[in-house]
Amino acid sequence: MYNFNRLSELxxxxxxxxxxxxxxxxxxxxxxxxxxxxxxxxKMAKALTVMRExxxxxxxxxxKSTSGLSGGDAKLLIEAQKKGATVTGTLLSSAIAKAxxxxxxxxxxxxxxxxxxxxxxxxxxxxLLAVAEAKDLDDEAIIxxxxxxxxxxxxxxxxxxxxxxxxGCQAECGSAAAMAAxxxxxxxxxxxxxxxxxxxxxxxxxxxxxCDPVAGLVEVPCIKRNAGGATNSLMAxxxxxxxxxxxxxxxxxxxxxxxxxxxLAPQLKETSLGGLAVTPTGCKLKDEILSK
Amino acid sequence: MSNLSIFDIIGxxxxxxxxxxxxxxxxxxxxxxxxxxxxxxxxKIYLHGSFKETYQGHGTDKAIIGGLLGLxxxxxxxxxxxxxxxxxxxxxxxLPIDLDNAHPNTIKLEIENIKGKVISIIASSIGGGxxxxxxxxxxxxxxxxxxxxxxxxxxxxxxxxxxISKVLEDYKLNIAYMKVLREYKGSLATAVIEVDEExxxxxxxxxxxxxxxxxxxxxxxIN
Numbered sequence: 001m002y003n004f005n006r007l008s009e010l011x012x013x014x015x016x017x018x019x020x021x022x023x024x025x026x027x028x029x030x031x032x033x034x035x036x037x038x039x040x041x042x043k044m045a046k047a048l049t050v051m052r053e054x055x056x057x058x059x060x061x062x063x064k065s066t067s068g069l070s071g072g073d074a075k076l077l078i079e080a081q082k083k084g085a086t087v088t089g090t091l092l093s094s095a096i097a098k099a100x101x102x103x104x105x106x107x108x109x110x111x112x113x114x115x116x117x118x119x120x121x122x123x124x125x126x127x128l129l130a131v132a133e134a135k136d137l138d139d140e141a142i143i144x145x146x147x148x149x150x151x152x153x154x155x156x157x158x159x160x161x162x163x164x165x166x167x168g169c170q171a172e173c174g175s176a177a178a179m180a181a182x183x184x185x186x187x188x189x190x191x192x193x194x195x196x197x198x199x200x201x202x203x204x205x206x207x208x209x210x211c212d213p214v215a216g217l218v219e220v221p222c223i224k225r226n227a228g229g230a231t232n233s234l235m236a237x238x239x240x241x242x243x244x245x246x247x248x249x250x251x252x253x254x255x256x257x258x259x260x261x262x263x264l265a266p267q268l269k270e271t272s273l274g275g276l277a278v279t280p281t282g283c284k285l286k287d288e289i290l291s292k
Numbered sequence: 293m294s295n296l297s298i299f300d301i302i303g304x305x306x307x308x309x310x311x312x313x314x315x316x317x318x319x320x321x322x323x324x325x326x327x328x329x330x331x332x333x334x335x336k337i338y339l340h341g342s343f344k345e346t347y348q349g350h351g352t353d354k355a356i357i358g359g360l361l362g363l364x365x366x367x368x369x370x371x372x373x374x375x376x377x378x379x380x381x382x383x384x385x386x387l388p389i390d391l392d393n394a395h396p397n398t399i400k401l402e403i404e405n406i407k408g409k410v411i412s413i414i415a416s417s418i419g420g421g422x423x424x425x426x427x428x429x430x431x432x433x434x435x436x437x438x439x440x441x442x443x444x445x446x447x448x449x450x451x452x453x454x455x456i457s458k459v460l461e462d463y464k465l466n467i468a469y470m471k472v473l474r475e476y477k478g479s480l481a482t483a484v485i486e487v488d489e490e491x492x493x494x495x496x497x498x499x500x501x502x503x504x505x506x507x508x509x510x511x512x513x514i515n
Contacts, residue, residue: 029299032295105308106308109314109351113304113306114306117311154298158296292348
């Protein structure tokens with residue numbers, strides 16, 4: 001039985017079985033679905049293909065969302081990068097551009113992989129593909145990273161929530177950043193404990209982040225929060241790989257996130273009745289969109 | 293929660309922007325198409341709650357039409373659903389509605405088939421792309437269609453359910469959940485039967501052979 005409910009259980013199980021955490025995560029899925037290891041890896045490879053396609057579309061095509069609120073920002077970033085006008089350097093700049101590209105494709109009714117949700121769909125492809133390019137990692141390494149991310153997300157979904165309506169943006173973009181952070185540490189051959197530190201650090205940074213979309217749409221501020229999430233994941237991975245530990249263990253951070261989500265007022269959980277959604281400009285944008 | 297797949301986390305692959313307002317709406321359309329089970333060319337779509345407020349920005353309107361035309365949640369053509377509807381001669385109308393005690397993301401569909409019969413369906417998108425069919429023609433079915441699901445309309449007489457169960461038993465299908473509903477005693481009843489294994493066409497044919505079964509449809513699993 002390869003089932004696990006906590007991150008500490010996942011790494012203990014891997015140690016006991018003398019397997020990698022990827023093997024444990026795949027093993028659990030095999031038990032659940034009766035599918036072969038090959039079929040499960042192929043399905044993850046398909047997800048990676050869709051992620052790449054959405055990055056490519058977002059960076060090359062003229063994107064405009066149905067509401068007209070978003071589109072075109074990923075291209076601005078790539079143009080700036082080409083001119084050498086980047087503040088953060090190649091890797092982070094590329095991760096941000098890719099994250100925004102996917103989130104813009106999502107807002108424009110393009111095809112994406114919801115990881116873990118549609119609202120946070122840019123963070124994993126942005127961060128993982130940028131790292132893979134910079135470090136010259138092959139697809140098998142990225143797919144391993146996606147399995148690690150899936151295991152982390154599964155535990156967060158079981159112990160807390162990945163839904164903005166239940167836990168605020170910390171549960172969506174926070175979970176996505178934690179998943180990406182752990183995946184990056186694994187892809188760069190960090191230790192299992194460092195994977196957990198990266199998860200903890202990324203999630204701690206956004207505890208309390210509210211879900212306050214303007215006009216109820218997955219655009220403002222969601223798209224830029226995908227860039228924030230990708231950045232957060234890279235920072236957390238860098239800290240963890242340097243050997244910096246999280247004082248609060250990842251499993252406890254996940255429970256803290258759940259409790260904070262429960263304590264958040266309903267106005268701040270995807271109802272568009274609080275936060276940025278009710279700023280003067282947020283209200284004006286809503287009126288403009290609804291009167292179209 | 294314990295049987296959550298990793299592909300619920302890395303996935304679904306879907307057309308954006310929202311799992312509840314877009315992917316869920318496509319799935320409601322897909323299910324309605326299966327429930328109708330024959331050609332239709334006219335539909336009235338009533339939107340309640342959050343669907344009513346944000347349907348255009350979330351593409352819920354295109355998603356529901358795409359779903360009714362049989363497009364799956366990951367098909368980029370959903371964006372062009374209105375054009376496709378025109379080409380296929382499907383007429384549609386979007387209307388606001390207030391339904392009592394309904395989930396914020398609820399749709400009522402009034403679908404007229406080519407014989408002129410109107411079928412009414414109320415469904416909700418309950419999060420992450422999961423949906424539930426609350427009512428069909430006023431009968432509270434509560435179908436999620438996550439599993440292979442059969443929907444019957446049969447005469448309300450003793451022994452009919454036993455005859456249907458016998459067919460399932462003959463094909464070694466395990467019933468995971470069953471609900472029998474009726475409007476008036478002794479008239480017509482509806483059964484919702486969810487099974488663990490795949491349901492093949494042959495099984496449907498066998499159930500159709502039961503004379504008291506007026507209609508049987510396979511509506512799940514939705515993907």
